Amino acid sequence: MSFPSGVFNTSYVQDMMILRTRSQRVVLCIFMLGLLCVPWVAGQFWVNMLCTIATTSVALMGLNILTGYCGQISVGNTGFMAIGAYTSAILAGQLGLPFWLCLPCAGLTAGVMGILFGLPSLKVKGLYLSLTTIAAQFIIIYLIKTPFEKVTGGAISLDVPPVSLAGYVFESEKQIYCLLMIVTFLMAFIFRNIIRSNVGRAFLAIHNNEIAAEAMGINLYRHKLLAFFIGCFYCGIAGSLLSVYSKVISPDDFTFSGSVWQLGMLIVGGMGTTLAPFLGAIFFTVLDEVVLVASPLISIVIPQLGAQVTASMMEMLFGLTILVFLVYQPRGLAHMWDIMKSFWSRWPFSY
Amino acid sequence: MKKWMKLVLCVVIVQFILIGGITICSAQTKKPIKFVMVTDLTGPAHAQCAVEGWAAEDYFKWLSKNGGIDGHPTDIEIVDTKYALPQIRSAYARVRDDKQTTLSFDALSGGIEAMRGQFAKDKIPVLMITGHGPALFPPAWVIATQPPYDDTLCTLADWIAANWKKKEQPRLALLLGDYASGRAPEAAKWYCEKKGIKVVAVEYCPLLPVDTSDMLLRIRNSKADFIFDTLMPDQAKVVLKDRLKLGIKIPQVTFIFNSETIMRSVPKEAYAGYMGFQSRAAWWEKDVPGIKLAYQLYKNRGDIPPYSYSGSLGACMVWAEAVRNALRKVGYEKLDGPAIFEGYMEVKNFTAQGLFKNISYTRDDLRGCKWLKICKFNDDGSLSNVTGWMAAPAHLRLKAEMEKKSK
Numbered sequence: 001m002s003f004p005s006g007v008f009n010t011s012y013v014q015d016m017m018i019l020r021t022r023s024q025r026v027v028l029c030i031f032m033l034g035l036l037c038v039p040w041v042a043g044q045f046w047v048n049m050l051c052t053i054a055t056t057s058v059a060l061m062g063l064n065i066l067t068g069y070c071g072q073i074s075v076g077n078t079g080f081m082a083i084g085a086y087t088s089a090i091l092a093g094q095l096g097l098p099f100w101l102c103l104p105c106a107g108l109t110a111g112v113m114g115i116l117f118g119l120p121s122l123k124v125k126g127l128y129l130s131l132t133t134i135a136a137q138f139i140i141i142y143l144i145k146t147p148f149e150k151v152t153g154g155a156i157s158l159d160v161p162p163v164s165l166a167g168y169v170f171e172s173e174k175q176i177y178c179l180l181m182i183v184t185f186l187m188a189f190i191f192r193n194i195i196r197s198n199v200g201r202a203f204l205a206i207h208n209n210e211i212a213a214e215a216m217g218i219n220l221y222r223h224k225l226l227a228f229f230i231g232c233f234y235c236g237i238a239g240s241l242l243s244v245y246s247k248v249i250s251p252d253d254f255t256f257s258g259s260v261w262q263l264g265m266l267i268v269g270g271m272g273t274t275l276a277p278f279l280g281a282i283f284f285t286v287l288d289e290v291v292l293v294a295s296p297l298i299s300i301v302i303p304q305l306g307a308q309v310t311a312s313m314m315e316m317l318f319g320l321t322i323l324v325f326l327v328y329q330p331r332g333l334a335h336m337w338d339i340m341k342s343f344w345s346r347w348p349f350s351y
Numbered sequence: 352m353k354k355w356m357k358l359v360l361c362v363v364i365v366q367f368i369l370i371g372g373i374t375i376c377s378a379q380t381k382k383p384i385k386f387v388m389v390t391d392l393t394g395p396a397h398a399q400c401a402v403e404g405w406a407a408e409d410y411f412k413w414l415s416k417n418g419g420i421d422g423h424p425t426d427i428e429i430v431d432t433k434y435a436l437p438q439i440r441s442a443y444a445r446v447r448d449d450k451q452t453t454l455s456f457d458a459l460s461g462g463i464e465a466m467r468g469q470f471a472k473d474k475i476p477v478l479m480i481t482g483h484g485p486a487l488f489p490p491a492w493v494i495a496t497q498p499p500y501d502d503t504l505c506t507l508a509d510w511i512a513a514n515w516k517k518k519e520q521p522r523l524a525l526l527l528g529d530y531a532s533g534r535a536p537e538a539a540k541w542y543c544e545k546k547g548i549k550v551v552a553v554e555y556c557p558l559l560p561v562d563t564s565d566m567l568l569r570i571r572n573s574k575a576d577f578i579f580d581t582l583m584p585d586q587a588k589v590v591l592k593d594r595l596k597l598g599i600k601i602p603q604v605t606f607i608f609n610s611e612t613i614m615r616s617v618p619k620e621a622y623a624g625y626m627g628f629q630s631r632a633a634w635w636e637k638d639v640p641g642i643k644l645a646y647q648l649y650k651n652r653g654d655i656p657p658y659s660y661s662g663s664l665g666a667c668m669v670w671a672e673a674v675r676n677a678l679r680k681v682g683y684e685k686l687d688g689p690a691i692f693e694g695y696m697e698v699k700n701f702t703a704q705g706l707f708k709n710i711s712y713t714r715d716d717l718r719g720c721k722w723l724k725i726c727k728f729n730d731d732g733s734l735s736n737v738t739g740w741m742a743a744p745a746h747l748r749l750k751a752e753m754e755k756k757s758k
Contacts (some may be wrong), residue, residue, distance in 0.1 A: 043445045043447075043448070044447065045441065045444040045445050047444075048441050048444045049441065051438045052440075052441070113380075122378075122566075138657060145529070145534075145555075146555070152535075154534060155529065155530065155531050155533070155534035156531060156534065156538075157466075157485070157531065158466060203732045209481050214753075217625070226687075241365065246436060246465055247465070247468065248464060248465035249465075250464070250465070250531055252434070252436075252530065252531055253436050257396075257664075258435075266402075285437075288437070288438060288441070289441060291431075292430060292431070292438060292441060292442055292445075293445070295429060295430075295431055296428040296429060299429070306408065307392060307404055307405075307408055307429035307431070308392045308393075308401050308403070308404060308405065308429075308431075311392040311393050311431035312392070312393055315393045315433075316433070
């Protein structure tokens, strides 16, 4: 990391700090406070968008640990989110447990299921492993819809009771938004620290070369399952947050195409980097909103096209976006951000 | 810049100028009323919803050209949410606070259910173009134009019970589409059993099936006398072809009779004898004024308007009628959610140019049309009525009353 002139690390603790300078800490505090104030200055539309970005970012953090850092391809992310969402909803609605218990239980349940479905990773890799995660997606949704339908509500939606913490009930959109932001910040902090720890470095080593990693003494068996556990734990937390925000969940909210899009978001964000989950979530959520607004407008401006043709044209945007990034910017938005930062810090002497 | 790019740019600029000109001219006439239809044009339910979106688009453009609603032009905006809840929420949040804007949600059963509470909190009536029971009961701010699908199963149970002549108990199999409203009729099994009908099999058909032989064989082995299905067109065509392949002749009744779509995609031998429920007139009932309008509006898209098209057309007429009632009562400037809801309550004995038997709303029954009839494909491929209009029982209300009594 490059520092402003005059800033030096004189101890190991300083060297390991995420926010090394005071200005970085101040900027982050202002940013976090600014985000928390959004419901009081912006409309419902912006609150909805930021809530969607927050829940998606948490899920993408899990996918980034599993796929981006450890190299285990997973296309069953939304299935694990469903586990978290239903666990949280059932514990809160049917057992009356408080939210501060439901949230970690949701993560733990999804994590344990992640270990179960991650067992094949010890024998298979790449596309074959992705097939097992696809199977996980469909098996989980089937289990929710059919054998356990008396508990889960089956294909019909399940109501989620309002969140209560120490007697305080989070009912309004503003309260739920603040809760979601606080949990997202916390999960982001933990994510950053996992990546910087020896576990994170082991994941990277496994991703780069499994044989070399094993030769260095990294237990592949343990670390792969740990990656699945942590990745799916994050997905469970994301599912729980989604259930709190939506107040009603159904299996239709957790589709296979959602898992594929999340992988696409991570690729566009810059798989294997810290910023990837946030940039990918922001980019695609904003793109979704642009499409939602632009599509009817285009059909008004060019009425000959009609609403469905313009909607289909907009759909192509998503696929094209991923293609363009894969071809021209495979390191994603995070790399573009790094380029912009270094250009700015060196300007006008960029050469 | 290349020549073709300059040409495209010129066309777009001219369009903008024209739209601007039209806007300036129309500023001197009455202000428009905005109709926003939140639907799925490109997602998993597009096979049905896209057609319904076309109907809304065509109808409101036609209405606008033909005087609008008491002189107010009708602007239609179709929003594609791809059946995803975040997009549904976002689309709703964007238009919620707009004045003189009214909403409809199409075939987004899960989304409607998820947002029922929000509609009630915001006091915004939302017209639901499909029939998802849990969204309609207890009655709140979701309005329908047809009985929900669990009521449809109850109607079938009434019909079977009334016409069954054999000594043995009639046996019914359910072949349900694997989506929220497709599975909703399962909750009405108790009603079938109360009518003396045994439900012997329940199968779930995925949204885009490739082969349904296994489900059909299990249904055949269960010795069912009737099959009730909640299949979308993409599912129905696979099932009907597999029935033909397996030689299964069990009478099958579908919850929405998309006869035109079936005829185009399935051989005659496969759909002969197939029955279905209609809550309104369809393309083959050409004497109905509403169907004539459907043909007129659909002519740029195809020769025969599908059943979903005429259904959505009727729903849009109900929608416009409710807004007209509200406009006449409160005026343009005060047109808002509660006023439009009262407008719906004033809709009584409305037939939408003969498309429906009768649409009437009351505060405790927002189903709109409560009548269904069964039609079928004859062996020669023609269509005919099997029954006249039958009253659809309000399943969820009956269930709630039964549960209350048993306590």
